[in-house]
Amino acid sequence: MKEGPDIARIGTLIGDPARANMLTALMAGKALTATELSQAAGVTLQTASAHLSKLEDGGLIAQRKQGRHRYFALADASAGTLLESIMGFAASRGHLRHKPGPKDPALRKARVCYDHLAGDYGVRMLDSFVCRGAIETDGENLTMTPAGHEHVAALGIDVSGLSSGRRPFCKSCLDWSERRSHLAGTLGKALLSHVFEKGWARRSEDSRVVAFTPEGERRFLALFPVD
Template sequence: MKEGPDIAHVAALIGDPARANILTALMSGKALTATELACEAGIAAPTVSGHVRKLMGGGLILGCSQGRHRYFQLAGPHVANLLEVMMGFAAAQGYLRTRPGPRDPALRAARVCYRHLAGEAGVRMYDSLMGRGFLALAPDGLSLTTQGEDFLVSCGLDLTGVNKARPPLCRNCLDWSERRFHLGGSLGRGLMDFIFQKGWATQLPRSRVVHFTQKGRRTFEKMFPL
C-alpha cells in the first residue's frame, strides 16, 4: 500500500470542469449563491448542489447561510494559492481556455486573486516593493522591511490592522498570466483594500477584473514605480 497524502483525491475534485469553473469563480473573493455558481459554471441549477457538496466535503469551499440565501466561498487563502499555482502551470503548458474578447486582456492587466491584486498591476507592485528594498526574501518566504513599513505608513496604509490579520503578513503568489510573483498574504489584502478605498480602482460586477481610473492608474504607478 502506498503511503502519504492522497493528491489523487484532491485532483479529482478540482479536475471536474464544472467544479473547476466554480472554484475559479470564487477566486474573486466574493461569496456566491448556488444560482450564481451554476451560472458561472455553465451548468443547470439542480446539478450545482452535488458539486458544491463534494467541494465542501473535500475542504475546498465553505458555506454559510444569511437570511433566505446560502452563500459559498473558498475555504481560505491556502485554497486560492493552490488554484493560482495550478493556473500558472496550466498557462505555462499552453492549457488555456479560449474566450476571445475584451475580458481576457482586462484580466491580464489587473484582477483580484482572492482579495489581493494580481495581473500586470500586481506584479508591478511586487517588483517595485522588492526593487526598492521594501520587501525582502526571508527563511520563511518573504518579509516586510523597516524601510517598507515606513514607506507604506507614509502613504497612508494602516499597518496596525494588517499586522493583526491572519498570517502570513507577506507571501509570494505565482501569477498565472505573468508567470512571476505578485504579493499575497495580509499585506497583499491590505494593499488591495487600500487601492479600493482610495478610489483608484474598482472590481467589476460578477468579475475578477480590477478597473483603474485614469487618475488612479497614474497615482498607482507613481506609488509603485519600476
C-alpha cells in the same frame, strides 16, 4: 496502503470541468449563491448542489448563511493560492481553454486573486517593493524590511495589525498570466483594499477585472514605480 496527503482527491475535485468553473468564479473573492455558481458551471441547480457538497467536504469552499440564503466562497486564502498556482502552471504549459478575447487584456492587466491584486499591476507592486528595498526575496520567501514597514505605515495601513494573525503577512503568489510572482498575504489584501478605498479602481461586475480610473492609474503607477 499509501500514507501521506491525498493529492489525488484534491486533483479529482478540481479536475472536474464544472467544479473548475465554479472555483474559478469564486476566485473573484465574492460569495456566490448556488444558482449563480450553476450558471458559471453551465449545469443545473441540482447538479451544482452536488458539486458544491463535494467541494465543501473537500475543504476547498465554505458555506455562509445569511437569513434564508446560502452563499459559497473559497474556504480560505490557501485555497485561492492553490488555484492561482494551478492556473499559472496550466498557462505556462499552453493549456488554455479559449483564445484571447476582448476581456483578456483587462484580466492580464489587473484582476482580483481571491483578495489581493494580480496581473501586470500586481506583479509591478511587488517589483516596486523589491526595487526600493522594502521587501527582500529569497526564492518564494518574502521579508519586509524596516523601510518597507515605514512605507506601508505612511499609507495609513496598520502594519502591526496585519502581522498579528495566523495568515502570512507578506507572501508571494505565482501569477498565471505574468508567470511571475505578485504580492499576497495580509499585506497584499490591505493594499488592494487601499486602492479601492482611494477610489483609484473598482471591481468589474461578473468578472475578476480590476478597472482603474485614469487618475487612479496615474496615482498607482506613481506609488509603485519600477526601474
